Amino acid sequence: MxxxxxxxxxxxxxxxxxxxxxxxxxxxxxxxxxxxxxxxxxxxxxxxxxxxxxxxxxxxxxxxxxxxxxxxxxxxxxxxxxxxxxxxxxxxxxxxxxRFSANATFEAVAKAWIAEQKAHWSADYLDKIERRLAKNVYPWIGKRSIAEITTPEYVEQVIRRARDRGVLDTARRVRETCNCVFRHAVENGLIKSSENPAIDPKVGGVRTPPVQHYAAITDPEVLGQLMRAIHSYKGTPIVRAALQFVPLVFQRPGQIRTARWEQFDLDKALWTCPAAMMKGKLARKKGGPPHLVPLSRQAVSILRDLYPLTGPEGYVFPSRKAGLPMSDGTINAALRTIGYSGHEMTGHGFRATGRTLIRERLGYDKEVVERHLAHGSDEELGDAYDRAQFFDQRRRMSQDWADYLDRLAGDNSQDGIAQSYMPAGERTSFVEEATTSGELESTTAQ
Structure with missing residues (x-):
């Protein structure tokens, strides 16, 4: 039926x-x-x-x-x-x-957004986002119901505080992060899209600041003066070694200060930088190829000299604090010590120095220099199809660059070529200096 x-x-x-x-x-x-x-x-x-x-x-x-x-x-x-x-x-x-209470606060929504996105972020980027919100946003509107935050309140409490401190780039980045949090609230039905106070990039009078490049020296004569000043630096042996090493390899300062002995093969004059320590998106950090940095004889000499002090494992340039690398401001502080302000030269600026003079003075192709800098291809899908590493060319380039710096340092120098590049036996080693200064005992104890 x-x-x-x-x-x-x-x-x-x-x-x-x-x-x-x-x-x-x-x-x-x-x-x-x-x-x-x-x-x-x-x-x-x-x-x-x-x-x-x-x-x-x-x-x-x-x-x-x-x-x-x-x-x-x-x-x-x-x-x-x-x-x-x-x-x-x-x-x-x-x-x-x-997922949210009727009176969900800005901080609660922000943390929910972070929890949803952090799987796609690197640890450094996650830390940067959390610190940005904790310092610039949570103290002022973190406990406010996100549905009740108006544009005038957001501008007055968040954007103008950063803008009035003169940190325009921080104000711009805070706005971008807040926009993501408010968009998350829109996606979860807490507010309407029209109620997002951060959606307008010009809100609060914040404009994208002009691009400011890191200060760098590209005049050979001035660079020669800098190299002589670096050679005469009288700081601690570890900082002195790092300061001499940076211009030779011209890699990113963060990459250098976190370098570990396990990444170096001094016999092959090779530094293998894992993808995880390179700049890039999380997927590339997790699954990308390592960045190979061929080392000049001068760079190897500095590392061999430093090896008894900080090797055979761990950070090449460690902090005095056990288990930590050299701080991110150490190289710039050393440059200030030898008389170079942040408007004249920075640790990151050695990348621009090398990139410019290697092409202009040594005649190497742009592609070779860019690969050494670990820059991606500027062509559409370039990185997907262009796997060239130019390793042999970069090895020759690294040695030519180190020799060029030696020549610049030797020009008009009272002492001739720098001590760090003298043959073994004619220079004071970092270990001898450290023993004299007591740093070897301090480092070993750590």
Whole structure:
């Protein structure tokens, strides 16, 4: 006998429904049914039509969801459908809203956004975002309900505070981060898109500041003066070694200060930098190839001289604090010590110095220099298809560059070539200096 459209299943009918080789359904009326799976599961389902498509909504499994509960949910969904609302879309929106309380604070939404995104970020970037919010945003609007934050309040409490301190780049980055947090609130139904106070990049009078490049010396004569000053630096042996090493390899300062002895093969004059320590997106850090840095004889000499002091493992240029690398301001501080301000030269500036003079004075192709700097291709899909490393050319380039720096340092120098590049036996080693200054005992004890 055919079932009436209003027929409702009895509990006994559901209990007696046995699994079969293929799934089958038991109708409960109004297109609500129990789906019996081959493994024995019994699931409440409802088919409905919306926007010209048939959709299936789940109401849970029986007996966890009883007949009465399933029918009540079915009736509520049918009422939404009658009002022109997609029940499944409404459910998704309700779930998003349920992640936050009705008075969700800016800080709560920000932390939810971070939790969702951090799998795609490097540890350094995550730390940068968290510190930016903790320092510039949370103290002023962190405890405020995100739905109640107005544009004037956001501008007055956050943007103008950073702008009035004169840190325009910080103000711009704070706005970008806040925009992401407010967008997350929009996506979760907490505010409307039109209520995002950070959506306008010009809000608060913050403009993108002009690009300021790191100070760098590109005049050979001035560079020669700098190299002589570096050779005469009288700081601690570890800092002195780092200061001499930086211009030879012209890699990123963060890459140099966190370099570890395990990455170096001095016999092969090679520094293998893991992808994780290189600048780039998280996917590249996790699965990208290492960056190979060929070392000149001068660079190897500095490392061999330093090896007894800080080797054979751990950081090449360690901090006095056990287990930590040299701080990120050490090289710049050493440059200030020898008389070069931040407007004249920086540790990062040696990259521009090398990039410019190697092409202008030594005649190497741009592609060779860019690969040594670990810069990606500027062509569309360049990195995907251009795997060239130019390693042999870069090895010759590294040696030519070191010899060129030697020549510059030797010009008009009272002492001739720098002590750090003198043959062994004619110079005072870093270990001898460290022993004299007591640093060797301090470093070893750490």
């Amino acid at each position: 055919a079932r009436s459209p209003l027929h409702q299943l009895t509990r006994l009918e559901i209990v007696n429904a046995k699994p079969a080789a293929k799934p089958y359904t038991l109708s409960d009326g109004g297109r609500l049914y129990v789906l019996v799976k081959p493994e024995g599961a019994k699931l409440w389902r409802w088919n409905y039509d919306f926007a010209g498509k048939t959709r299936t909504m789940a109401f849970g499994s029986w007996p966890e969801v009883s007949e009465k509960e399933a029918r009540a949910a079915h009736a509520a969904a049918r009422e939404l459908l009658r009002q022109g609302i997609d029940p499944m879309q409404k459910r998704r929106e309700d779930k998003r809203r349920a």
